[in-house]
Amino acid sequence: MIEVELKGYANDEIFERVRREFTLVRKEYHEDTYYQHPCRDFSKTDEALRIRLRRFNGHFEAFMTYKGPKLNEESKTREEIEVPLTDPDEHARILEKLGFLEVLTVHKVREKYYVEKGVVITLDEVEDLGKFIEIEALVEEGEEIEGKVKYLKSILERLGVREFERRSYLELILERAGHGEAGRTLRDS
């Protein structure tokens, strides 16, 4: 399964429009810790390894997620492998023993909205970064991606999104902290 995903910069108006127009699935609190590979520069290979602690409706869950390189120029489409963790602290200890380094922890509040079968919109309020909107659909491997991306983009544009963003929150926060000036120039251009 491939996740086709598109992210844009949002504001209060866009958030309110989504809240009025679509049905809230749930509100989640995320604490995402990203790791650097011991001998491969994930910022160059465009991969990511993350442990996510997720809280919603009184539930608490943890996951480990590997994200492969983006497969598409425009969207954030990439392979994802996600597994539930019963003991995230011990998993983190194993990662550290194997030489993986904790890069950063990203805190965010996420609201998920049902758009139509297989399509979900997410409103993210990210600590230190601000408001974002994501739209996401799952496609089978082999299914046509470009058309799906165009369709998802048109939905975001109708909601008022003018600026899109392919970079992850991790990349954006690292850039803000003074790394990766090249990336920032690209976005601003």
Added chain:
Amino acid sequence: MIEVELKGYANDEIFERVRREFTLVRKEYHEDTYYQHPCRDFSKTDEALRIRLRRFNGHFEAFMTYKGPKLNEESKTREEIEVPLTDPDEHARILEKLGFLEVLTVHKVREKYYVEKGVVITLDEVEDLGKFIEIEALVEEGEEIEGKVKYLKSILERLGVREFERRSYLELILERAGHGEAGRTLRDS
């Protein structure tokens, strides 16, 4: 917690003596897959990363275990971090994406016997290697290890064990397959 562990070569007589003298806790079937680190030679750093599938009494469990370098000349004492896996196949996929290579899968039948509080004897019938006996105790960090090792060794000797082995089943199988001649010479000396 540190695992103090001593392993010796066994035979039918030693197996029968243990079966008569101690109480069977349970019989397990193990399928252990070992991984090589993408940029660190575990055979040199004396570490190991393993996914174990374990079956007993109709239960099925999976674990990921990191083993640190041995801390003691005589025994197999080392740090261990073990976490349960709910989806071992997906965890294995993530490891492969991160560049970890499957080295080998070791199949064995294990019988565990209760010796006394905190001390367990294990009879292992290892595919392609034969019969082994292990004795194991857990000690708190900081507790004295040498005395414990001597005590465990005396139990194995009383049961008829003459030859001890610090190397793992993985190392022994790899050596049999033609790697690590130095190790074999050491053992035979």
